Amino acid sequence: AQSVTQLDSQVPVFEEAPVELRCNYSSSVSVYLFWYVQYPNQGLQLLLKYLSGSTLVKGINGFEAEFNKSQTSFHLRKPSVHISDTAEYFCAVSGFNKFYFGSGTKLNVKP
Amino acid sequence: GAGVSQSPRYKVAKRGQDVALRCDPISGHVSLFWYQQALGQGPEFLTYFQNEAQLDKSGLPSDRFFAERPEGSVSTLKIQRTQQEDSAVYLCASSLAGVTEAFFGQGTRLTVV
Numbered sequence: 579a580q581s582v583t584q585l586d587s588q589v590p591v592f593e594e595a596p597v598e599l600r601c602n603y604s605s606s607v608s609v610y611l612f613w614y615v616q617y618p619n620q621g622l623q624l625l626l627k628y629l630s631g632s633t634l635v636k637g638i639n640g641f642e643a644e645f646n647k648s649q650t651s652f653h654l655r656k657p658s659v660h661i662s663d664t665a666e667y668f669c670a671v672s673g674f675n676k677f678y679f680g681s682g683t684k685l686n687v688k689p
Numbered sequence: 690g691a692g693v694s695q696s697p698r699y700k701v702a703k704r705g706q707d708v709a710l711r712c713d714p715i716s717g718h719v720s721l722f723w724y725q726q727a728l729g730q731g732p733e734f735l736t737y738f739q740n741e742a743q744l745d746k747s748g749l750p751s752d753r754f755f756a757e758r759p760e761g762s763v764s765t766l767k768i769q770r771t772q773q774e775d776s777a778v779y780l781c782a783s784s785l786a787g788v789t790e791a792f793f794g795q796g797t798r799l800t801v802v
Contacts, residue, residue: 582731610788610789612790614793619795619798620795620796621693621695621780621793621794621795621796622732622780622782622793623793624790624791624792627789627790629789668731668732672788672789673788674745675720675737675739675744675745675787675788676722676734676737676745676748676788677722677724677732677734677782677788677791678734679724679731679732679733680731681730681731682729682730682731
């Protein structure tokens, strides 16, 4: 079975500071990995995905993530955050015709 | 269409009422998923369609939940005799095929009073 753990439920950070949102997964098979962002009262928007190839994946809005197979991690990073990045971020793994989501990390960017 | 469309955006139902939630996937997308997102939680899988075939309904919480996609495009999630614990946001997603990427709709927020 697959599962996703997001260790931090909330991450406060000041504007223009770097941020890392942590994600660990467990799976018995090869997986595809994703980060989605959810703004209030909105659906999920895909930030980036890892399917294969380079372990460093670049996404929209300046975000990137690194797939680390030995540590079963897929942490999301941004070198300099903006107020507009305030949202909830979900890590997901897919397999067996479904996506498995973590419980989410609320990123709160302060001025 | 340009994206996945869900209707209604908001639904208030009295306990015991039946509700129907609609999802219009992106045109040509073979795969369609339904998820339930409780307040403060991540989305939880409900069911999966490949065209009109419902290949996985393992996440449906009870026999009060029923989903269909009769012509392989629009899908409806029906909840009979709604209970307070059914209050959640119901998300629909579609993909060209499989689980390499999915596009989500804005969701339907169901409140059972």
